[in-house]
Amino acid sequence: MVAKKDIDWGSLGFGYIKTDKRFVSNYKNGAWDEGVLTDDANVVMSECAGVLQYSQSCFEGLKAYTTEDGKIVCFRPDQNALRMKSSCERLEMPVFPVERWVKAVVDTVRADEAWVPPYGSGATLYIRPYMFGSNPVIGVKPADEYQFRIFTTPVGPYFKGGAKPIVIRISDFDRAAPHGTGHVKAGLNYAMSLHAIMDAHRNGFNENLYLDPATRTKIEETGGANVLFVTPDKTLVVPKSPSILPSITRRSIVYIAQNILGMKVEEREVLFDEVKKGSFAECGLCGTAAVISPVGKIYDHGTEYAFPSGMEEMGPVLKKLYDTLTGIQMGRLEAPDGWIQVIDG
Ligand SMILES: *Cc1c(COP(=O)(O)O)cnc(C)c1O
Numbered sequence: 001m002v003a004k005k006d007i008d009w010g011s012l013g014f015g016y017i018k019t020d021k022r023f024v025s026n027y028k029n030g031a032w033d034e035g036v037l038t039d040d041a042n043v044v045m046s047e048c049a050g051v052l053q054y055s056q057s058c059f060e061g062l063k064a065y066t067t068e069d070g071k072i073v074c075f076r077p078d079q080n081a082l083r084m085k086s087s088c089e090r091l092e093m094p095v096f097p098v099e100r101w102v103k104a105v106v107d108t109v110r111a112d113e114a115w116v117p118p119y120g121s122g123a124t125l126y127i128r129p130y131m132f133g134s135n136p137v138i139g140v141k142p143a144d145e146y147q148f149r150i151f152t153t154p155v156g157p158y159f160k161g162g163a164k165p166i167v168i169r170i171s172d173f174d175r176a177a178p179h180g181t182g183h184v185k186a187g188l189n190y191a192m193s194l195h196a197i198m199d200a201h202r203n204g205f206n207e208n209l210y211l212d213p214a215t216r217t218k219i220e221e222t223g224g225a226n227v228l229f230v231t232p233d234k235t236l237v238v239p240k241s242p243s244i245l246p247s248i249t250r251r252s253i254v255y256i257a258q259n260i261l262g263m264k265v266e267e268r269e270v271l272f273d274e275v276k277k278g279s280f281a282e283c284g285l286c287g288t289a290a291v292i293s294p295v296g297k298i299y300d301h302g303t304e305y306a307f308p309s310g311m312e313e314m315g316p317v318l319k320k321l322y323d324t325l326t327g328i329q330m331g332r333l334e335a336p337d338g339w340i341q342v343i344d345g
Contacts, residue, residue: 075329
């Protein structure tokens, strides 16, 4: 066992802390090089680099953590690799081969093992793989050269002192155009969302809930998390749309609901009218960072729609899903095949 860094894991927030090693591979003349683990946390590139001019970049986010029996693992990294592949294809960027991608994540975490928080601290090692066009591009076209990097940074427990329900608002801004890039993890989707999120915060809301831009009647997702609903008869209802980012957390929750908890699941278009009519008993947001955050209310232009689960705690069905998924992740419950990638131990 590598000696851990001397960090008060429980009081860490969600911020960047420079760790020891990061992975870097360069794409040039149509091929990726071997890649290296380096101490150098700075990127040096042309002032005219494609990413700086036309935002050709995409990223992923996943976590490494220590399980109950002391293993260092990460959760379904192959799914992140496949999602980055689809992001690259949509953005005319070269794919970093899936097997090499997973190996690079494993190698990076191993090199930063001293930064993986201990079991029970609630903290995790956040892993950020990303790719960008690095050579000069001035006429609008894809870059010819790219860099793929992976860094890690330790992050604290997402909810300090329990998951309190949040209030989200229906946004007047759109997140993703029909047939646009909403389904891929492109930096540009986030650049566009910054004004909307700041505006939400200035008005006292935690997040924006986006409706489909074409008809403004169907629920899509928030700026960085998919949405889950639970009906009074305990059916899990998950909005479906080609412009929603395919969350790995959401897909894992759907699998758990269907195959482990024996719940009924509907993946379908969800009308905002259903929320207005009180069709749902619970609502939550899901993503790697928080796993599930409960939503207590949705605010829509002066009217608040409150869920029966209230503003004190996560509703019972979402809590069961949360406990099952985190139990699988932490090694307390048996994982479906291929879900846990062991890094060490
Ligand atoms: C990354 C992301 C999510 C969550 O995906 P996970 O794989 O569960 O972390 C949801 N929505 C958007 C827009 C995202 O970028």
